[in-house]
Amino acid sequence: VHPVSRGRNWGYGSRVPPRDGAVVLDLHRLASVGDYDPELGTVRVEAGVTQVQLHDFLLARGGAHLMDPTGSTPDASVLANALERGFGHTPHADHADHLVGLEVVLPDGSVLRTGLAGTPGAAAAAAHRWAAGPALDGLFLQSRLGVVTSATVQLMPRPAAARSFFFSAVPGTGVADLVDALRPLRQAGTVGSAVHLANAYKVVSGLQRYPWDRTGGATPLRPEALAPLAAGLGVGPWSGSGALYGSAAQVRDAARQVRRALRGRVTTLRFLDDRRLAAVETLARRGLLPGVLGRGVGLVRPVHGLLMGRPSPHAIESAYWRMREPFDAARAPERDPDRDGCGLLWVSPVLPLRGRDAAEVDRIVTRVTLGHGLEPVVSLTLLTPRSAVAVVSLLFDRTVPGGDEQAAACAADLTARLAAAGYHSYRPAVPARRDGTGLDEASARVVAAVRREVDPAGILSAGA
Numbered sequence: 001v002h003p004v005s006r007g008r009n010w011g012y013g014s015r016v017p018p019r020d021g022a023v024v025l026d027l028h029r030l031a032s033v034g035d036y037d038p039e040l041g042t043v044r045v046e047a048g049v050t051q052v053q054l055h056d057f058l059l060a061r062g063g064a065h066l067m068d069p070t071g072s073t074p075d076a077s078v079l080a081n082a083l084e085r086g087f088g089h090t091p092h093a094d095h096a097d098h099l100v101g102l103e104v105v106l107p108d109g110s111v112l113r114t115g116l117a118g119t120p121g122a123a124a125a126a127a128h129r130w131a132a133g134p135a136l137d138g139l140f141l142q143s144r145l146g147v148v149t150s151a152t153v154q155l156m157p158r159p160a161a162a163r164s165f166f167f168s169a170v171p172g173t174g175v176a177d178l179v180d181a182l183r184p185l186r187q188a189g190t191v192g193s194a195v196h197l198a199n200a201y202k203v204v205s206g207l208q209r210y211p212w213d214r215t216g217g218a219t220p221l222r223p224e225a226l227a228p229l230a231a232g233l234g235v236g237p238w239s240g241s242g243a244l245y246g247s248a249a250q251v252r253d254a255a256r257q258v259r260r261a262l263r264g265r266v267t268t269l270r271f272l273d274d275r276r277l278a279a280v281e282t283l284a285r286r287g288l289l290p291g292v293l294g295r296g297v298g299l300v301r302p303v304h305g306l307l308m309g310r311p312s313p314h315a316i317e318s319a320y321w322r323m324r325e326p327f328d329a330a331r332a333p334e335r336d337p338d339r340d341g342c343g344l345l346w347v348s349p350v351l352p353l354r355g356r357d358a359a360e361v362d363r364i365v366t367r368v369t370l371g372h373g374l375e376p377v378v379s380l381t382l383l384t385p386r387s388a389v390a391v392v393s394l395l396f397d398r399t400v401p402g403g404d405e406q407a408a409a410c411a412a413d414l415t416a417r418l419a420a421a422g423y424h425s426y427r428p429a430v431p432a433r434r435d436g437t438g439l440d441e442a443s444a445r446v447v448a449a450v451r452r453e454v455d456p457a458g459i460l461s462a463g464a
Protein backbone atom coordinates (compact mmCIF):
# COMPACT_ATOMS: atom_id res chain seq x y z
CA VAL A 1 0.00 0.00 0.00
CA HIS A 2 1.54 3.29 -1.11
CA PRO A 3 -0.21 6.45 0.15
CA VAL A 4 -0.32 9.64 -1.89
CA SER A 5 -2.22 12.74 -0.88
CA ARG A 6 -2.30 14.67 -4.17
CA GLY A 7 0.37 12.75 -6.07
CA ARG A 8 2.25 15.83 -7.31
CA ASN A 9 5.61 14.68 -5.95
CA TRP A 10 7.24 15.72 -9.22
CA GLY A 11 10.99 15.22 -9.34
CA TYR A 12 10.96 13.05 -6.20
CA GLY A 13 9.09 10.03 -7.60
CA SER A 14 5.68 11.51 -8.50
CA ARG A 15 2.91 9.13 -7.41
CA VAL A 16 4.76 6.00 -8.41
CA PRO A 17 5.07 3.30 -5.71
CA PRO A 18 8.56 2.06 -4.95
CA ARG A 19 7.85 -1.28 -6.63
CA ASP A 20 5.39 -2.99 -8.95
CA GLY A 21 2.23 -4.66 -7.69
CA ALA A 22 1.44 -2.04 -5.04
CA VAL A 23 -1.95 -0.53 -4.29
CA VAL A 24 -1.89 3.27 -4.47
CA LEU A 25 -3.95 4.68 -1.61
CA ASP A 26 -5.11 8.03 -2.99
CA LEU A 27 -6.16 10.35 -0.16
CA HIS A 28 -7.28 13.36 -2.22
CA ARG A 29 -10.86 13.06 -1.00
CA LEU A 30 -9.75 13.72 2.58
CA ALA A 31 -10.13 17.38 1.77
CA SER A 32 -11.54 19.23 4.75
CA VAL A 33 -9.99 22.23 6.45
CA GLY A 34 -11.26 23.12 9.89
CA ASP A 35 -10.68 24.03 13.54
CA TYR A 36 -9.29 27.40 12.48
CA ASP A 37 -8.31 29.32 15.61
CA PRO A 38 -7.82 32.99 14.74
CA GLU A 39 -6.32 33.74 18.16
CA LEU A 40 -3.63 31.08 18.07
CA GLY A 41 -3.22 30.98 14.29
CA THR A 42 -3.75 27.24 13.90
CA VAL A 43 -5.80 25.23 11.45
CA ARG A 44 -6.37 21.54 10.89
CA VAL A 45 -5.93 20.10 7.40
CA GLU A 46 -6.70 16.66 6.07
CA ALA A 47 -4.23 14.93 3.76
CA GLY A 48 -5.90 15.96 0.50
CA VAL A 49 -6.16 19.69 1.27
CA THR A 50 -4.33 21.65 -1.42
CA GLN A 51 -2.27 24.79 -1.17
CA VAL A 52 -4.87 26.88 -2.97
CA GLN A 53 -7.66 25.44 -0.84
CA LEU A 54 -5.92 26.45 2.39
CA HIS A 55 -5.08 29.86 0.92
CA ASP A 56 -8.70 30.49 -0.09
CA PHE A 57 -10.00 29.18 3.24
CA LEU A 58 -7.85 31.62 5.21
CA LEU A 59 -8.79 34.52 2.94
CA ALA A 60 -12.48 33.74 3.33
CA ARG A 61 -12.02 33.93 7.12
CA GLY A 62 -10.61 37.41 7.00
CA GLY A 63 -7.03 36.81 5.89
CA ALA A 64 -5.50 37.36 9.33
CA HIS A 65 -3.10 34.48 8.70
CA LEU A 66 -0.95 33.37 5.78
CA MET A 67 -0.15 29.90 4.56
CA ASP A 68 3.37 29.21 3.29
CA PRO A 69 3.26 28.07 -0.35
CA THR A 70 5.88 26.01 -2.16
CA GLY A 71 6.81 26.78 -5.76
CA SER A 72 4.94 23.66 -6.85
CA THR A 73 1.41 23.55 -8.16
CA PRO A 74 -1.37 25.17 -6.10
CA ASP A 75 -2.97 21.70 -6.27
CA ALA A 76 -0.23 19.96 -4.25
CA SER A 77 -1.06 18.76 -0.74
CA VAL A 78 -0.14 20.96 2.21
CA LEU A 79 0.18 17.97 4.52
CA ALA A 80 2.10 15.65 2.18
CA ASN A 81 4.60 18.39 1.45
CA ALA A 82 5.25 18.89 5.15
CA LEU A 83 5.55 15.10 5.66
CA GLU A 84 8.25 15.13 2.97
CA ARG A 85 9.93 18.03 4.83
CA GLY A 86 9.27 20.27 1.84
CA PHE A 87 9.79 24.00 2.08
CA GLY A 88 8.45 27.29 0.82
CA HIS A 89 9.36 30.95 1.18
CA THR A 90 7.97 32.89 4.16
CA PRO A 91 9.22 32.72 7.77
CA HIS A 92 7.22 29.46 7.97
CA ALA A 93 9.14 27.99 5.03
CA ASP A 94 10.27 24.88 6.91
CA HIS A 95 6.93 23.09 6.77
CA ALA A 96 7.60 20.17 9.08
CA ASP A 97 8.59 22.71 11.71
CA HIS A 98 5.05 24.11 11.76
CA LEU A 99 3.15 20.82 11.80
CA VAL A 100 1.81 19.43 15.10
CA GLY A 101 -0.75 16.91 16.29
CA LEU A 102 -0.44 14.33 13.51
CA GLU A 103 -3.28 11.83 13.25
CA VAL A 104 -1.81 8.60 11.90
CA VAL A 105 -3.36 5.32 10.80
CA LEU A 106 -0.83 2.57 11.53
CA PRO A 107 -0.46 -0.51 9.31
CA ASP A 108 -2.52 -2.56 11.83
CA GLY A 109 -5.41 -0.09 11.54
CA SER A 110 -4.99 1.55 14.94
CA VAL A 111 -4.96 5.35 15.13
CA LEU A 112 -2.26 7.34 16.89
CA ARG A 113 -2.13 11.10 17.59
CA THR A 114 1.20 12.76 18.24
CA GLY A 115 2.08 15.24 20.97
CA LEU A 116 -0.64 16.73 23.13
CA ALA A 117 -3.21 15.77 20.47
CA GLY A 118 -2.84 12.24 21.86
CA THR A 119 -3.78 13.37 25.36
CA PRO A 120 -7.59 13.55 25.59
CA GLY A 121 -8.83 17.02 26.48
CA ALA A 122 -5.43 18.74 26.23
CA ALA A 123 -6.21 22.44 25.78
CA ALA A 124 -2.89 23.26 24.05
CA ALA A 125 -2.99 20.37 21.54
CA ALA A 126 -2.81 22.69 18.49
CA ALA A 127 -0.58 25.24 20.15
CA HIS A 128 2.24 23.17 21.63
CA ARG A 129 4.22 20.43 20.00
CA TRP A 130 5.49 18.42 22.94
CA ALA A 131 3.65 16.18 25.37
CA ALA A 132 5.59 14.73 28.30
CA GLY A 133 7.95 11.93 27.28
CA PRO A 134 9.39 10.85 23.92
CA ALA A 135 8.02 12.67 20.87
CA LEU A 136 6.71 10.61 17.95
CA ASP A 137 6.10 13.27 15.24
CA GLY A 138 9.44 12.68 13.52
CA LEU A 139 8.67 9.00 13.06
CA PHE A 140 6.09 9.86 10.40
CA LEU A 141 8.16 12.25 8.26
CA GLN A 142 9.66 10.64 5.12
CA SER A 143 9.14 7.34 6.88
CA ARG A 144 6.35 5.05 5.52
CA LEU A 145 5.55 4.04 9.11
CA GLY A 146 1.93 5.20 8.92
CA VAL A 147 -0.68 6.98 6.83
CA VAL A 148 -1.12 10.51 8.16
CA THR A 149 -4.75 11.52 7.71
CA SER A 150 -4.67 15.02 9.22
CA ALA A 151 -2.53 17.44 11.23
CA THR A 152 -2.54 20.97 12.62
CA VAL A 153 -0.62 23.67 10.74
CA GLN A 154 0.67 26.61 12.76
CA LEU A 155 0.21 29.71 10.62
CA MET A 156 2.03 32.99 10.19
CA PRO A 157 0.08 36.09 11.24
CA ARG A 158 -0.34 38.56 8.39
CA PRO A 159 2.24 41.28 9.07
CA ALA A 160 1.33 44.97 9.15
CA ALA A 161 3.90 45.60 6.41
CA ALA A 162 5.78 43.36 4.01
CA ARG A 163 8.15 43.92 1.11
CA SER A 164 9.80 41.43 -1.16
CA PHE A 165 13.24 42.15 -2.55
CA PHE A 166 15.01 41.04 -5.70
CA PHE A 167 18.62 41.38 -6.71
CA SER A 168 21.10 40.35 -9.34
CA ALA A 169 24.79 39.79 -8.51
CA VAL A 170 27.52 41.73 -10.28
CA PRO A 171 29.82 39.57 -12.41
CA GLY A 172 32.56 38.32 -10.14
CA THR A 173 30.30 38.02 -7.10
CA GLY A 174 29.91 34.33 -6.44
CA VAL A 175 27.42 32.41 -4.40
CA ALA A 176 29.90 32.30 -1.49
CA ASP A 177 29.94 36.11 -1.22
CA LEU A 178 26.15 36.29 -1.23
CA VAL A 179 25.73 33.59 1.40
CA ASP A 180 28.29 35.18 3.72
CA ALA A 181 26.73 38.62 3.24
CA LEU A 182 23.20 37.40 3.96
CA ARG A 183 23.90 34.95 6.82
CA PRO A 184 24.06 37.62 9.56
CA LEU A 185 20.70 39.02 8.41
CA ARG A 186 19.08 35.57 8.51
CA GLN A 187 20.60 34.83 11.92
CA ALA A 188 19.49 38.15 13.42
CA GLY A 189 15.99 37.69 12.03
CA THR A 190 16.32 40.89 9.95
CA VAL A 191 15.37 38.85 6.88
CA GLY A 192 12.53 36.65 8.07
CA SER A 193 11.87 34.81 4.83
CA ALA A 194 13.91 32.02 3.38
CA VAL A 195 16.26 33.68 0.86
CA HIS A 196 16.32 32.08 -2.53
CA LEU A 197 19.45 32.31 -4.70
CA ALA A 198 19.35 31.04 -8.27
CA ASN A 199 22.18 30.65 -10.77
CA ALA A 200 21.83 31.95 -14.32
CA TYR A 201 20.82 28.50 -15.62
CA LYS A 202 17.94 28.42 -13.15
CA VAL A 203 16.67 31.91 -14.02
CA VAL A 204 17.01 31.40 -17.78
CA SER A 205 15.15 28.06 -17.55
CA GLY A 206 12.33 29.97 -15.84
CA LEU A 207 12.18 32.50 -18.65
CA GLN A 208 12.39 30.34 -21.76
CA ARG A 209 12.91 26.86 -23.20
CA TYR A 210 16.28 25.33 -24.11
CA PRO A 211 17.83 27.44 -26.90
CA TRP A 212 17.75 24.69 -29.55
CA ASP A 213 18.32 27.14 -32.40
CA ARG A 214 21.39 28.80 -30.92
CA THR A 215 23.03 25.47 -30.08
CA GLY A 216 22.12 23.73 -33.33
CA GLY A 217 20.39 21.07 -31.26
CA ALA A 218 23.51 20.20 -29.22
CA THR A 219 23.30 19.55 -25.49
CA PRO A 220 24.23 20.41 -22.78
CA LEU A 221 24.19 24.20 -22.81
CA ARG A 222 27.77 24.98 -21.81
CA PRO A 223 28.61 28.03 -19.65
CA GLU A 224 30.20 29.78 -22.67
CA ALA A 225 26.90 29.45 -24.56
CA LEU A 226 24.80 30.41 -21.56
CA ALA A 227 26.76 33.62 -20.89
CA PRO A 228 25.62 35.65 -23.95
CA LEU A 229 22.09 34.30 -23.62
CA ALA A 230 21.92 35.34 -19.95
CA ALA A 231 23.50 38.71 -20.72
CA GLY A 232 20.90 39.32 -23.42
CA LEU A 233 18.15 38.60 -20.93
CA GLY A 234 19.83 40.78 -18.29
CA VAL A 235 20.37 37.82 -15.97
CA GLY A 236 23.42 37.98 -13.69
CA PRO A 237 25.50 34.99 -12.52
CA TRP A 238 23.32 34.70 -9.42
CA SER A 239 19.93 36.28 -8.67
CA GLY A 240 18.15 36.37 -5.36
CA SER A 241 14.87 37.04 -3.64
CA GLY A 242 13.53 37.29 -0.12
CA ALA A 243 11.15 39.36 1.96
CA LEU A 244 10.92 41.56 5.02
CA TYR A 245 7.98 41.54 7.41
CA GLY A 246 6.93 43.56 10.46
CA SER A 247 5.75 47.06 11.20
CA ALA A 248 6.37 49.69 8.51
CA ALA A 249 9.33 51.03 10.52
CA GLN A 250 10.82 47.55 10.99
CA VAL A 251 10.55 46.82 7.28
CA ARG A 252 12.17 50.16 6.38
CA ASP A 253 15.03 49.50 8.76
CA ALA A 254 15.48 45.93 7.51
CA ALA A 255 15.58 47.21 3.91
CA ARG A 256 18.40 49.57 4.90
CA GLN A 257 20.34 46.67 6.36
CA VAL A 258 19.83 44.49 3.28
CA ARG A 259 21.03 47.37 1.10
CA ARG A 260 24.12 47.80 3.25
CA ALA A 261 24.94 44.06 3.26
CA LEU A 262 24.63 43.72 -0.52
CA ARG A 263 26.31 47.01 -1.47
CA GLY A 264 28.93 46.45 -4.20
CA ARG A 265 27.81 42.85 -4.68
CA VAL A 266 24.63 43.40 -6.67
CA THR A 267 23.68 45.49 -9.66
CA THR A 268 19.99 45.81 -9.01
CA LEU A 269 18.23 45.61 -5.66
CA ARG A 270 14.52 46.33 -5.69
CA PHE A 271 12.00 46.29 -2.88
CA LEU A 272 8.36 45.70 -3.75
CA ASP A 273 5.05 45.70 -1.96
CA ASP A 274 1.74 44.88 -3.63
CA ARG A 275 1.10 48.52 -4.60
CA ARG A 276 4.54 49.17 -6.00
CA LEU A 277 4.47 45.91 -7.98
CA ALA A 278 1.16 46.89 -9.59
CA ALA A 279 2.68 50.25 -10.59
CA VAL A 280 5.79 48.56 -12.05
CA GLU A 281 3.58 46.19 -14.04
CA THR A 282 1.62 49.09 -15.48
CA LEU A 283 4.87 50.70 -16.64
CA ALA A 284 6.04 47.40 -18.15
CA ARG A 285 2.73 46.94 -20.01
CA ARG A 286 3.14 50.40 -21.54
CA GLY A 287 6.72 49.56 -22.56
CA LEU A 288 8.13 52.22 -20.24
CA LEU A 289 10.61 49.97 -18.42
CA PRO A 290 14.06 49.40 -19.88
CA GLY A 291 14.47 45.95 -21.50
CA VAL A 292 15.75 43.83 -18.64
CA LEU A 293 13.37 45.19 -16.04
CA GLY A 294 10.44 44.90 -18.40
CA ARG A 295 11.16 41.24 -19.14
CA GLY A 296 11.85 40.37 -15.50
CA VAL A 297 8.45 41.56 -14.26
CA GLY A 298 6.77 38.36 -15.44
CA LEU A 299 8.99 36.33 -13.09
CA VAL A 300 8.75 38.74 -10.19
CA ARG A 301 4.99 38.63 -9.61
CA PRO A 302 4.74 34.89 -8.84
CA VAL A 303 7.78 34.95 -6.56
CA HIS A 304 6.49 38.07 -4.80
CA GLY A 305 3.17 36.25 -4.40
CA LEU A 306 4.85 33.20 -2.84
CA LEU A 307 6.63 35.47 -0.36
CA MET A 308 3.25 37.00 0.51
CA GLY A 309 1.59 33.59 0.99
CA ARG A 310 -0.08 33.17 -2.41
CA PRO A 311 0.46 29.87 -4.30
CA SER A 312 1.24 30.08 -8.03
CA PRO A 313 1.47 27.55 -10.86
CA HIS A 314 4.12 29.66 -12.59
CA ALA A 315 7.28 27.69 -11.76
CA ILE A 316 5.98 24.46 -13.32
CA GLU A 317 6.83 25.87 -16.73
CA SER A 318 10.54 25.40 -15.89
CA ALA A 319 10.05 21.60 -15.95
CA TYR A 320 9.48 22.00 -19.73
CA TRP A 321 13.01 23.41 -20.36
CA ARG A 322 14.20 20.62 -22.66
CA MET A 323 10.82 20.00 -24.34
CA ARG A 324 10.74 20.87 -28.03
CA GLU A 325 6.98 21.02 -28.54
CA PRO A 326 5.25 24.21 -27.37
CA PHE A 327 2.81 23.63 -24.55
CA ASP A 328 -0.60 22.85 -26.01
CA ALA A 329 -3.06 24.67 -23.76
CA ALA A 330 -5.92 23.82 -26.13
CA ARG A 331 -5.41 20.09 -25.49
CA ALA A 332 -5.19 20.39 -21.69
CA PRO A 333 -5.18 23.81 -20.01
CA GLU A 334 -3.10 22.82 -17.00
CA ARG A 335 0.54 21.92 -17.00
CA ASP A 336 1.31 18.38 -15.91
CA PRO A 337 4.97 17.43 -16.29
CA ASP A 338 4.22 13.70 -15.89
CA ARG A 339 1.61 13.69 -18.62
CA ASP A 340 3.73 15.81 -20.96
CA GLY A 341 6.87 13.66 -20.75
CA CYS A 342 8.96 16.27 -18.93
CA GLY A 343 11.96 14.69 -17.26
CA LEU A 344 12.76 16.11 -13.84
CA LEU A 345 14.87 14.71 -11.04
CA TRP A 346 15.84 16.83 -8.04
CA VAL A 347 19.05 16.31 -6.14
CA SER A 348 18.81 18.37 -2.95
CA PRO A 349 21.82 18.42 -0.64
CA VAL A 350 21.68 20.24 2.66
CA LEU A 351 24.69 22.30 3.71
CA PRO A 352 25.80 24.54 6.54
CA LEU A 353 25.06 28.21 5.88
CA ARG A 354 28.61 29.12 4.90
CA GLY A 355 29.88 30.63 1.66
CA ARG A 356 32.67 28.09 1.22
CA ASP A 357 30.19 25.19 1.44
CA ALA A 358 27.88 26.83 -1.10
CA ALA A 359 30.81 27.33 -3.48
CA GLU A 360 31.94 23.71 -3.07
CA VAL A 361 28.44 22.34 -3.76
CA ASP A 362 28.18 24.60 -6.81
CA ARG A 363 31.57 23.38 -8.06
CA ILE A 364 30.64 19.69 -7.69
CA VAL A 365 27.24 20.16 -9.28
CA THR A 366 28.60 22.06 -12.29
CA ARG A 367 31.30 19.50 -12.98
CA VAL A 368 29.11 16.42 -12.57
CA THR A 369 25.98 17.59 -14.41
CA LEU A 370 27.83 18.93 -17.45
CA GLY A 371 29.86 15.71 -17.51
CA HIS A 372 26.59 13.81 -17.85
CA GLY A 373 25.23 16.07 -20.57
CA LEU A 374 22.80 18.03 -18.38
CA GLU A 375 22.81 21.66 -17.24
CA PRO A 376 23.70 22.68 -13.66
CA VAL A 377 20.34 24.30 -12.87
CA VAL A 378 20.76 25.29 -9.23
CA SER A 379 18.86 27.18 -6.58
CA LEU A 380 20.08 27.63 -3.05
CA THR A 381 17.54 28.32 -0.33
CA LEU A 382 18.82 29.90 2.88
CA LEU A 383 16.20 27.92 4.74
CA THR A 384 17.12 28.30 8.38
CA PRO A 385 19.53 30.66 10.14
CA ARG A 386 22.21 27.97 10.02
CA SER A 387 21.51 25.77 7.00
CA ALA A 388 20.72 25.95 3.32
CA VAL A 389 19.36 23.47 0.81
CA ALA A 390 20.67 23.42 -2.75
CA VAL A 391 18.07 22.14 -5.17
CA VAL A 392 19.61 20.89 -8.40
CA SER A 393 17.08 20.39 -11.20
CA LEU A 394 18.09 17.68 -13.64
CA LEU A 395 15.86 18.59 -16.57
CA PHE A 396 15.47 16.33 -19.58
CA ASP A 397 13.00 15.10 -22.16
CA ARG A 398 11.54 11.69 -21.35
CA THR A 399 10.42 11.21 -24.93
CA VAL A 400 14.05 11.10 -26.10
CA PRO A 401 15.32 7.50 -26.05
CA GLY A 402 17.93 7.05 -23.33
CA GLY A 403 16.94 10.28 -21.56
CA ASP A 404 15.75 8.53 -18.40
CA GLU A 405 18.90 6.43 -18.12
CA GLN A 406 21.18 9.42 -18.69
CA ALA A 407 19.44 11.50 -15.99
CA ALA A 408 19.29 8.61 -13.51
CA ALA A 409 23.03 8.01 -13.92
CA CYS A 410 23.67 11.71 -13.38
CA ALA A 411 21.46 11.78 -10.26
CA ALA A 412 23.22 8.73 -8.79
CA ASP A 413 26.70 10.07 -9.51
CA LEU A 414 25.87 13.55 -8.24
CA THR A 415 24.24 12.22 -5.06
CA ALA A 416 27.28 10.03 -4.35
CA ARG A 417 29.84 12.77 -5.02
CA LEU A 418 28.00 15.30 -2.91
CA ALA A 419 27.63 12.79 -0.07
CA ALA A 420 31.35 11.98 -0.28
CA ALA A 421 32.01 15.69 0.29
CA GLY A 422 29.60 15.72 3.27
CA TYR A 423 26.50 17.10 1.56
CA HIS A 424 23.61 14.67 1.98
CA SER A 425 20.19 14.92 0.43
CA TYR A 426 17.46 16.41 2.63
CA ARG A 427 14.88 14.46 0.66
CA PRO A 428 15.68 11.49 -1.54
CA ALA A 429 13.20 10.46 -4.23
CA VAL A 430 10.71 7.92 -2.88
CA PRO A 431 12.05 4.82 -4.73
CA ALA A 432 15.62 5.61 -3.63
CA ARG A 433 14.75 5.76 0.05
CA ARG A 434 16.35 3.15 2.26
CA ASP A 435 16.24 2.85 6.01
CA GLY A 436 19.67 3.22 7.43
CA THR A 437 21.19 5.17 4.53
CA GLY A 438 23.63 7.52 6.20
CA LEU A 439 22.62 6.48 9.73
CA ASP A 440 25.07 5.19 12.28
CA GLU A 441 24.68 1.57 13.34
CA ALA A 442 22.68 2.28 16.51
CA SER A 443 20.25 4.64 14.76
CA ALA A 444 19.70 2.11 11.96
CA ARG A 445 19.02 -0.58 14.59
CA VAL A 446 16.41 1.59 16.35
CA VAL A 447 14.64 2.42 13.06
CA ALA A 448 14.62 -1.27 12.08
CA ALA A 449 13.17 -2.23 15.47
CA VAL A 450 10.41 0.39 15.16
CA ARG A 451 9.57 -0.81 11.65
CA ARG A 452 9.42 -4.46 12.79
CA GLU A 453 7.03 -3.46 15.56
CA VAL A 454 4.83 -1.03 13.59
CA ASP A 455 4.76 -2.72 10.17
CA PRO A 456 5.87 -6.33 10.68
CA ALA A 457 4.37 -7.51 7.39
CA GLY A 458 5.99 -4.68 5.40
CA ILE A 459 2.68 -3.35 4.08
CA LEU A 460 3.46 0.36 3.63
CA SER A 461 5.42 1.57 0.57
CA ALA A 462 7.39 -1.67 0.64
CA GLY A 463 10.45 -1.84 -1.54
CA ALA A 464 11.60 1.62 -0.52
Ligand SMILES: Cc1cc2nc3c(=O)[nH]c(=O)nc-3n(C[C@H](O)[C@H](O)[C@H](O)COP(=O)(O)OP(=O)(O)OC[C@H]3O[C@@H](n4cnc5c(N)ncnc54)[C@H](O)[C@@H]3O)c2cc1C
Nearest residue numbers: 004005006007008009070071072076077080081086087148
Ligand atom coordinates in the same frame (compact mmCIF):
# COMPACT_ATOMS: atom_id res chain seq x y z
C1 LIG B 1 8.37 23.34 -10.74
C2 LIG B 1 8.30 22.64 -9.41
C3 LIG B 1 8.51 23.36 -8.25
C4 LIG B 1 8.49 22.72 -7.01
N1 LIG B 1 8.72 23.48 -5.90
C5 LIG B 1 8.77 22.89 -4.69
C6 LIG B 1 9.05 23.67 -3.53
O1 LIG B 1 9.20 24.90 -3.60
N2 LIG B 1 9.11 23.03 -2.35
C7 LIG B 1 8.91 21.69 -2.23
O2 LIG B 1 8.96 21.18 -1.12
N3 LIG B 1 8.62 20.94 -3.32
C8 LIG B 1 8.56 21.49 -4.55
N4 LIG B 1 8.28 20.73 -5.65
C9 LIG B 1 8.17 19.25 -5.52
C10 LIG B 1 6.73 18.70 -5.32
O3 LIG B 1 5.93 19.03 -6.43
C11 LIG B 1 6.09 19.18 -4.02
O4 LIG B 1 6.90 18.83 -2.92
C12 LIG B 1 4.67 18.64 -3.76
O5 LIG B 1 4.14 19.24 -2.60
C13 LIG B 1 4.62 17.12 -3.56
O6 LIG B 1 3.39 16.63 -4.04
P1 LIG B 1 2.12 16.38 -3.12
O7 LIG B 1 2.04 17.48 -2.12
O8 LIG B 1 0.94 16.17 -4.00
O9 LIG B 1 2.52 15.06 -2.31
P2 LIG B 1 2.20 13.50 -2.67
O10 LIG B 1 2.72 13.20 -4.03
O11 LIG B 1 0.77 13.24 -2.39
O12 LIG B 1 3.06 12.82 -1.55
C14 LIG B 1 4.46 12.83 -1.55
C15 LIG B 1 4.97 11.56 -0.88
O13 LIG B 1 4.72 11.65 0.53
C16 LIG B 1 4.21 10.44 1.05
N5 LIG B 1 2.86 10.71 1.54
C17 LIG B 1 1.92 11.47 0.93
N6 LIG B 1 0.82 11.56 1.66
C18 LIG B 1 1.04 10.82 2.76
C19 LIG B 1 0.26 10.57 3.92
N7 LIG B 1 -0.94 11.10 4.06
N8 LIG B 1 0.78 9.77 4.88
C20 LIG B 1 2.03 9.25 4.73
N9 LIG B 1 2.81 9.48 3.67
C21 LIG B 1 2.34 10.28 2.70
C22 LIG B 1 4.23 9.43 -0.04
O14 LIG B 1 5.40 8.66 0.00
C23 LIG B 1 4.24 10.29 -1.32
O15 LIG B 1 4.91 9.67 -2.35
C24 LIG B 1 8.25 21.33 -6.92
C25 LIG B 1 7.99 20.61 -8.09
C26 LIG B 1 8.02 21.26 -9.34
C27 LIG B 1 7.77 20.47 -10.58
